[in-house]
Amino acid sequence: MKGRKSGNYTNPCLTMHQPWASLLVYGIKRIEGRSWPAPIRGRLWIHAASKVPEVSTIKAMxxxxxxxxxxxxxxxxxxxxxxxVSRLLGCVEVVGCVKCEELASWEMVPEGVRLEGQTDYFWLCEQPRKLLIPFEMRGYQGVYNLERKIFEAAVRGLTSVESPLPVKFPIPNPRDPFSLKPGSISMLFPNPKASEVEKSSSLSAAIAGARSAATQFSKKDNNLEATIQINAHDSMGTGQTPSRFLEEDKLPSTNLEEKSHEKVLASSSNELSSRNRYEGSS
Incomplete structure (x- = not known):
């Protein structure tokens, strides 16, 4: 818990739904959309959540x-x-984070990249690498640290991925690896104009299908989250430790609808102890 709250990440990992998790590791997906700015720069491990994707969802994406x-x-x-699912897949390099309106007007990146999402923030990803043999592990909410033994095994099994159209996101200040941040593109281009890509009927249909795929389970999960938060608050109010927690939270695997995510419940104190180890308190 301490590692995530303070931003003290050593081997940060993010759990995502399929098929978005694999699409990111394979270099097809180039940005990850979230409602919160990226808390890290550098290597980010990608873990696939436990929800088995429907055939229609895979086809839509x-x-x-x-x-x-x-x-x-x-x-x-x-x-x-x-x-x-329920596997560590590989990693990407997070090189920056920009706001939605900044990406829409950023003519220095390919048009296709600007079509990938509609959330508040975009995590910009490069250099995808995949594990030759993805191995089983559990995931948790937000960004968390990999357990050391898992990291040591994973780093030996990585292989490079040939992206169909690799993107190198320009950094405003080459001397500052953290200069590509929300607001940085707006400073470079103070009067941005959104670049409108002409949408064919097939493109418009594909965007609509992707949105539908991303939002198919959001209402159910939002209701579940509200129930769990109430239960946790009641338990803490009596001085008791909550008996349940969210194993996988903020799992929006698509930029088109960040609020789609999966919650997995655990109920034993042993699982709670395991979670704290995975999150890597220093």
């Missing part, structure tokens, strides 16, 4: 990426053969 890559003339995309 693959169709979406086919269409937005076609905007930049890329027609031959190789998607993952499988979308494993």
């Amino acid at each position: 693959e169709d979406f990426y086919r269409e937005i890559y076609a905007v930049n003339g890329i027609s031959d995309l190789k998607f993952p053969e499988h979308y494993p």
Whole structure:
């Protein structure tokens, strides 16, 4: 808990739903949309949540990426053969974070990238690498630290990924690796104008399908979150430790609807102890 709250990350990891998790590790997905700015720069491990993706969800997202890559003339995309769940998949390099309106007007990045999301903040990802053999582990809410033994095993099994259209996000100040942050693009271009990409009927349909896929379980999970928060508050008010906690929170695996996420409940004190170890308090 201390590691996440203070930003003291050593081997940060983010749990995401499938198919978005694999699409990010395979370099097809290039930005991760969230309602909160990226708390890190550098390597971010990607873990796939336990929810098995529906065939229709996979098709919707693959169709979406086919269409937005076609905007930049890329027609031959190789998607993952499988979308494993409850597995550590690989990692990406988070090089910065910008606001929604900044990305929309940032003409220095490909048009397709600007079509990827509609959330408040975009985590900009480069250098995807995948594990040759994804291995099983559990995930937790927010950004958390990998357990040391898991990190040591994972770092030996990484292999580079050939992205269909690699993106190098320009850093405003090459001497400052943290200069690509919310507001930095607005400072460079004080009078931004959103770049409108002409949308064909197939592109518009793909965007609508991706939105539908992203929001299919958001209402159910939001209700669950509210119930758990009330129960936790009641327990803390009596001086008792809550008997349940969210194992996987803020799992929006798509930029199109960040609020879609999965909650997994654990009920034993042993699980609570395991969670604290995974989150890496220093």
